[in-house]
Amino acid sequence: MAKQIKVAIAGVGNCTQALIEGIEYYRQNPDDTRGLMNVEIEGYKVTDILPVAAFDINADKVGKDLSEAIYAKPNMAYRYPEITVPKSGVTVVKAPTLDGYPEHFNEWFEVSREPDCDVAQVLKDSGAEMLLNFIPTESHAAARLFADAAIKDAKIGFVNGMPTLIVCDPEYQRIAVENGVPIIGDDVKSQLGGTAIHRALAVLMYNRGIHIDKTYQINYAGNTDFANLMARGKSKHKTKQEAVTSLIPYPLTMSTGFTHVPLMNDRKTSYFWFDAANFGNAPLHFEAKLEVEDSANFAGVIVDMVRYMRVALDRGTSGVLDSACSFLTKHPPVQIPDSVAVEHVREFAVGARER
Numbered sequence: 506m507a508k509q510i511k512v513a514i515a516g517v518g519n520c521t522q523a524l525i526e527g528i529e530y531y532r533q534n535p536d537d538t539r540g541l542m543n544v545e546i547e548g549y550k551v552t553d554i555l556p557v558a559a560f561d562i563n564a565d566k567v568g569k570d571l572s573e574a575i576y577a578k579p580n581m582a583y584r585y586p587e588i589t590v591p592k593s594g595v596t597v598v599k600a601p602t603l604d605g606y607p608e609h610f611n612e613w614f615e616v617s618r619e620p621d622c623d624v625a626q627v628l629k630d631s632g633a634e635m636l637l638n639f640i641p642t643e644s645h646a647a648a649r650l651f652a653d654a655a656i657k658d659a660k661i662g663f664v665n666g667m668p669t670l671i672v673c674d675p676e677y678q679r680i681a682v683e684n685g686v687p688i689i690g691d692d693v694k695s696q697l698g699g700t701a702i703h704r705a706l707a708v709l710m711y712n713r714g715i716h717i718d719k720t721y722q723i724n725y726a727g728n729t730d731f732a733n734l735m736a737r738g739k740s741k742h743k744t745k746q747e748a749v750t751s752l753i754p755y756p757l758t759m760s761t762g763f764t765h766v767p768l769m770n771d772r773k774t775s776y777f778w779f780d781a782a783n784f785g786n787a788p789l790h791f792e793a794k795l796e797v798e799d800s801a802n803f804a805g806v807i808v809d810m811v812r813y814m815r816v817a818l819d820r821g822t823s824g825v826l827d828s829a830c831s832f833l834t835k836h837p838p839v840q841i842p843d844s845v846a847v848e849h850v851r852e853f854a855v856g857a858r859e860r
């Protein structure tokens with residue numbers, strides 16, 4: 506039987522809610538494999554993932570068992586019908602806030618008055634094998650604090666789910682190799698999200714000789730991530746745009762937009778628009794729309810990242826896990842088409858590719 510995969514989580518927001526409740530869904534429905542990219546990765550199932558530590562700053566989350574904290578306001582992720590998450594025995598601890606609480610978060614929650622924990626010490630004491638970073642976009646200082654604690658101090662794996670460039674930073678890459686630590690990032694490319702679809706459409710058009718003049722993508726939802734992206738989404742615009750423009754070998758004009766629509770809660774809409782030309786420069790116009798549960802879409806990718814990370818740890822592989830980064834993140838160190846990246850990650854899983 507496969508061993509448990511011990512993870513620590515930074516940021517008990519909607520994505521963590523979907524991850525914890527989703528794992529419980531598969532535990533309680535062992536014959537249901539719908540919604541999984543991989544049922545097993547080298548013998549590991551999603552139900553082998555075990556949280557052993559959790560960090561947040563929200564007064565309604567800190568001090569609570571993780572199974573309760575995931576339902577504290579302002580979390581609002583999709584509730585899996587009839588799923589109850591049992592007590593985890595993991596108490597959410599207060600992390601240093603740094604830039605994780607911009608002014609516009611005032612209306613959403615209050616910061617805990619508990620003293621800051623020593624993140625690296627908590628990681629070491631918990632026995633976590635990797636840290637999953639799910640804190641808000643643009644919290645660059647806090648993201649680096651978590652990366653330092655995991656990669657430099659505790660010397661455990663690091664998954665960067667948000668758009669601060671950590672895994673793309675040559676200095677973190679060097680230290681990760683030096684400390685024998687695998688890293689995956691930056692910024693999750695959701696299961697079937699705006700980025701995955703926009704890339705597929707752009708590549709389809711390019712391969713069929715369609716010249717793309719301009720394209721945009723607008724995303725809206727009612728969760729805190731979108732409220733935050735409207736106020737400070739600079740790094741997310743970058744990771745989203747580069748994920749598409751990097752695949753097209755001519756300059757492409759692309760815009761991305763985010764809007765907060767409160768009544769949509771965690772349901773995200775992505776709208777895609779292309780102004781293009783086909784044979785003889787004749788005009789071609791394309792529009793499409795996706796509606797999806799935003800945080801579940803994220804969690805479906807994390808369960809694979811965690812298992813690839815564990816496979817790397819089992820094999821003693823350190824540094825950037827290129828294939829997992831290219832297939833599963835928006836801003837990997839190396840951008841390649843998804844059709845190639847999926848083959849690379851499958852080869853990595855069976856040991857035919859080192860990273």
Ligand SMILES: NC(=O)c1ccc[n+]([C@@H]2O[C@H](COP(=O)([O-])OP(=O)(O)OC[C@H]3O[C@@H](n4cnc5c(N)ncnc54)[C@H](O)[C@@H]3O)[C@@H](O)[C@H]2O)c1
Pocket residue numbers: 515516517518519520521560561562563580600601602603604605606639640641642643644647666667668692693694695728729730741799800802803
């Ligand atoms: N589909 C998706 O939802 C998706 C896709 C790709 C990337 N992401 C990224 O994942 C991240 C998390 O998204 P979310 O929807 O869960 O956001 P969220 O706002 O629901 O959760 C973020 C959590 O981090 C906590 N936090 C803030 N500062 C902190 C600090 N210093 N230390 C520890 N915790 C802190 C907040 O209190 C909150 O609980 C975001 O950066 C987002 O851009 C999300």
